[in-house]
Amino acid sequence: MATERVAEAFAPAKINLTLHVTGRRADGYHLLDSLVMFADLGDRLGVALADTPALTVTGPMAAGVPVDGRNLALRAAAYIGVNAAITLEKHLPAAAGIGGGSSDAAAVLRALAGLTGQPLPDDTERLGADVPICLYGRAVRMRGVGERLSPCDNAPALPALLVNPGVELPTARVFAGLECHDNPPMPDALPRFHSPRAMARWLMTMRNDLEAPARALAPRVGTALDALRHTAGAHMARMSGSGATVFALYDTGAEATAAAEVIRAAHPGWWVQPVTLG
Numbered sequence: 001m002a003t004e005r006v007a008e009a010f011a012p013a014k015i016n017l018t019l020h021v022t023g024r025r026a027d028g029y030h031l032l033d034s035l036v037m038f039a040d041l042g043d044r045l046g047v048a049l050a051d052t053p054a055l056t057v058t059g060p061m062a063a064g065v066p067v068d069g070r071n072l073a074l075r076a077a078a079y080i081g082v083n084a085a086i087t088l089e090k091h092l093p094a095a096a097g098i099g100g101g102s103s104d105a106a107a108v109l110r111a112l113a114g115l116t117g118q119p120l121p122d123d124t125e126r127l128g129a130d131v132p133i134c135l136y137g138r139a140v141r142m143r144g145v146g147e148r149l150s151p152c153d154n155a156p157a158l159p160a161l162l163v164n165p166g167v168e169l170p171t172a173r174v175f176a177g178l179e180c181h182d183n184p185p186m187p188d189a190l191p192r193f194h195s196p197r198a199m200a201r202w203l204m205t206m207r208n209d210l211e212a213p214a215r216a217l218a219p220r221v222g223t224a225l226d227a228l229r230h231t232a233g234a235h236m237a238r239m240s241g242s243g244a245t246v247f248a249l250y251d252t253g254a255e256a257t258a259a260a261e262v263i264r265a266a267h268p269g270w271w272v273q274p275v276t277l278g
């Protein structure tokens with residue numbers, strides 16, 4: 001029976017600090033080895049049990065987000081067979097490599113599990129490759145196509161700047177542009193990270209294998225990476241996921257905020273957000 005109770009849920013941006021493409025399955029999906037952390041910035045949802053499914057999308061990044069059955073927030077509720085009325089306040093750009101739709105889906109699954117007492121479902125990667133990591137919600141290494149998770153408990157909080165240069169990159173097109181599908185994974189054992197600087201130094205020796213095809217499709221990804229690398233205090237800059245969002249890492253939040261001002265002044269149309277990753 002329908003109730004008025006609304007569960008509030010937060011859907012943080014997912015950042016792939018590394019993304020090694022290590023193989024390809026028979027169905028065409030790629031095997032990955034990726035270290036993921038989450039930002040203190042994300043979409044905000046309200047979820048209530050209802051007689052029929054409903055979705056309202058608002059917020060600064062709502063333009064162009066589907067409001068019908070294509071929306072992953074609605075698909076997540078349908079996946080567990082619950083009718084839900086969902087409000088989605090969009091703060092993350094879509095098709096941006098930071099897991100917007102997957103994070104919304106994970107937030108809906110968590111909220112509905114709380115409202116109904118049902119356990120979280122298995123096989124959530126069928127909703128989207130990033131849904132299992134978004135359900136996990138904190139620093140994690142993902143392998144396979146995203147279903148093999150190992151905790152990364154020793155990562156320090158990382159001051160970071162996220163920049164999206166205003167170009168949507170469909171994930172499938174970026175994978176299709178990969179020249180080599182069998183690249184080396186990260187080392188079996190990850191080091192212990194004692195500080196943001198130590199972690200950034202190690203991350204510099206790792207890769208995002210999707211960066212080259214994304215830059216070829218959208219040269220503005222390269223422009224944004226160059227701009228970030230030139231900001232004061234930036235240890236490293238890399239693309240997240242299949243792009244086009246890029247990030248840089250700093251020692252302090254003050255450095256990330258100062259860098260944000262510099263980038264905003266030079267590129268007023270870009271989405272620029274200082275955050276902390278955890």
Ligand SMILES: C[C@](O)(CO)[C@H](O)COP(=O)(O)OP(=O)(O)OC[C@H]1O[C@@H](n2ccc(N)nc2=O)[C@H](O)[C@@H]1O
Pocket residue numbers: 016019028029030031032034097102127128129130131144145146171172175241242
């Ligand atoms: C690249 C990542 O963002 C890394 O976190 C994710 O693996 C992608 O997650 P996602 O956007 O939820 O991806 P999906 O919507 O499941 O897949 C979109 C398309 O990208 C390609 N795809 C995706 C994931 C993967 N491991 N290999 C692929 O080849 C497939 O063509 C797929 O049809």
Ligand SMILES: Nc1ncnc2c1ncn2[C@@H]1O[C@H](COP(=O)(O)OP(=O)(O)OP(=O)(O)O)[C@@H](O)[C@H]1O
Pocket residue numbers: 064065066070071072073093094095096097098099100101102104105130169171241242243
């Ligand atoms: N809740 C949602 N928020 C944003 N886009 C959504 C949502 N549900 C479905 N979509 C559709 O999914 C497409 C991909 O958007 P999404 O934000 O999930 O990006 P993504 O780059 O695939 O994320 P990632 O690859 O990091 O998982 C969008 O173009 C949009 O049409």
